[in-house]
Amino acid sequence: MIQADKFMEEKGVRPTAMRLLVFRFLAESKAAKTLSDIENTFAKADRTTLYRTLKTFEDKAIVHQIDDGTGMTKYALCEEGCNCELEQDLHLHFHCNNCKETVCLTEHKIPYINLPDGYVAEDANLVLKGICDKCSGQ
Amino acid sequence: MIQADKFMEEKGVRPTAMRLLVFRFLAESKAAKTLSDIENTFAKADRTTLYRTLKTFEDKAIVHQIDDGTGMTKYALCEEGCNCELEQDLHLHFHCNNCKETVCLTEHKIPYINLPDGYVAEDANLVLKGICDKCSGQ
DNA sequence: CAATAAATGCACTTCTGTTGCATGGTTCCA
DNA sequence: TGGAACCATGCAACAGAAGTGCATTTATTG
Ligand SMILES: [Mn+2]
Ligand SMILES: [Mn+2]
Ligand SMILES: [Zn+2]
Ligand SMILES: [Zn+2]
Numbered sequence: 657m658i659q660a661d662k663f664m665e666e667k668g669v670r671p672t673a674m675r676l677l678v679f680r681f682l683a684e685s686k687a688a689k690t691l692s693d694i695e696n697t698f699a700k701a702d703r704t705t706l707y708r709t710l711k712t713f714e715d716k717a718i719v720h721q722i723d724d725g726t727g728m729t730k731y732a733l734c735e736e737g738c739n740c741e742l743e744q745d746l747h748l749h750f751h752c753n754n755c756k757e758t759v760c761l762t763e764h765k766i767p768y769i770n771l772p773d774g775y776v777a778e779d780a781n782l783v784l785k786g787i788c789d790k791c792s793g794q
Numbered sequence: 795m796i797q798a799d800k801f802m803e804e805k806g807v808r809p810t811a812m813r814l815l816v817f818r819f820l821a822e823s824k825a826a827k828t829l830s831d832i833e834n835t836f837a838k839a840d841r842t843t844l845y846r847t848l849k850t851f852e853d854k855a856i857v858h859q860i861d862d863g864t865g866m867t868k869y870a871l872c873e874e875g876c877n878c879e880l881e882q883d884l885h886l887h888f889h890c891n892n893c894k895e896t897v898c899l900t901e902h903k904i905p906y907i908n909l910p911d912g913y914v915a916e917d918a919n920l921v922l923k924g925i926c927d928k929c930s931g932q
Numbered sequence: 933c934a935a936t937a938a939a940t941g942c943a944c945t946t947c948t949g950t951t952g953c954a955t956g957g958t959t960c961c962a
Numbered sequence: 963t964g965g966a967a968c969c970a971t972g973c974a975a976c977a978g979a980a981g982t983g984c985a986t987t988t989a990t991t992g
Contacts, residue, residue, distance in 0.1 A: 670989085672939065691979080702941045707980080723863045725919055727949090728979070750913060767905055769920075774927025775888060781863055782907075782920045789912025808958085810970065829948080840972050845949075847970095865980090866948070
């Protein structure tokens with residue numbers, strides 16, 4: 657594991673105490689987290705600060721948002737070497753209907769889709785829903 | 795065009811005046827519509843009634859919801875012969891970044907995705923974003 | 933140390949979706 | 963035909979999440 661504060665400075669983000677906590681929390685999480693998740697984890701922190709922390713992280717390509725259709729935006733760390741600042745990393749996301757967790761499947765890129773004439777794709781969001789590996793007991 | 799009231803009765807929905815208006819509005823729309831869209835179209839109607847109308851339509855597989863990532867749920871008529879009451883019709887949706895409209899591409903089904911061991915997909919949502927045929931001038 | 937800039941905390945707002953409950957209209961059967 | 967039961971509608975209020983304004987605290991810099 658890289659040094660969190662070094663990493664954040666490289667990304668152009670001042671490594672404050674709160675930011676380091678949020679970063680480490682996301683780094684240790686296998687699943688994507690909502691603002692409320694983080695709020696509940698660090699009860700003493702203000703929601704707005706956490707909200708703006710995530711926004712800063714997103715601007716600096718440290719995290720990316722995930723819209724899995726549950727109505728709450730989720731956040732996960734970007735892969736090392738992703739080019740999120742230039743274009744989205746079009747990997748798919750999996751939402752488990754049983755444990756309600758959403759994970760990045762960074763190795764699984766969204767396949768090319770053949771569109772009707774005149775349609776030009778610039779971005780894509782693919783969310784698969786079902787039972788995750790932990791919940792399927794395999 | 796089929797008779798709207800006949801069709802609704804076949805689906806098990808009483809064809810009230812309001813429901814017929816909403817149904818015809820969606821039938822004439824090429825793009826998916828939000829509750830607010832419908833609310834603005836029929837200004838005299840109450841938002842709750844329209845909301846429940848859409849919910850009823852959804853329960854009876856007359857319309858399906860679309861989550862295109864804009865934060866507002868959109869609705870579009872189901873295809874004739876779709877089996878939305880049993881399982882979702884996994885066609886993809888296209889959201890235009892220019893005109894902000896979202897359309898069903900019912901001929902374009904979501905391709906099969908190979909998942910890691912233990913993951914079982916039951917449902918999927920694929921939204922492509924870019925420039926639609928009208929806006930690309932083709 | 934003083935001046936400046938950045939981060940944080942609190943209050944408040946907006947927006948969408950949702951529910952409770954009273955009222956009005958339809959259906960249906962004695 | 964006269965209701966009783968059922969369904970649809972309208973008004974109000976609520977819930978949850980996202981976002982903003984502004985004052986205060988903390989860090990940086992010269
Ligand atoms: Mn991801
Ligand atoms: Mn559709
Ligand atoms: Zn699971
Ligand atoms: Zn367009």
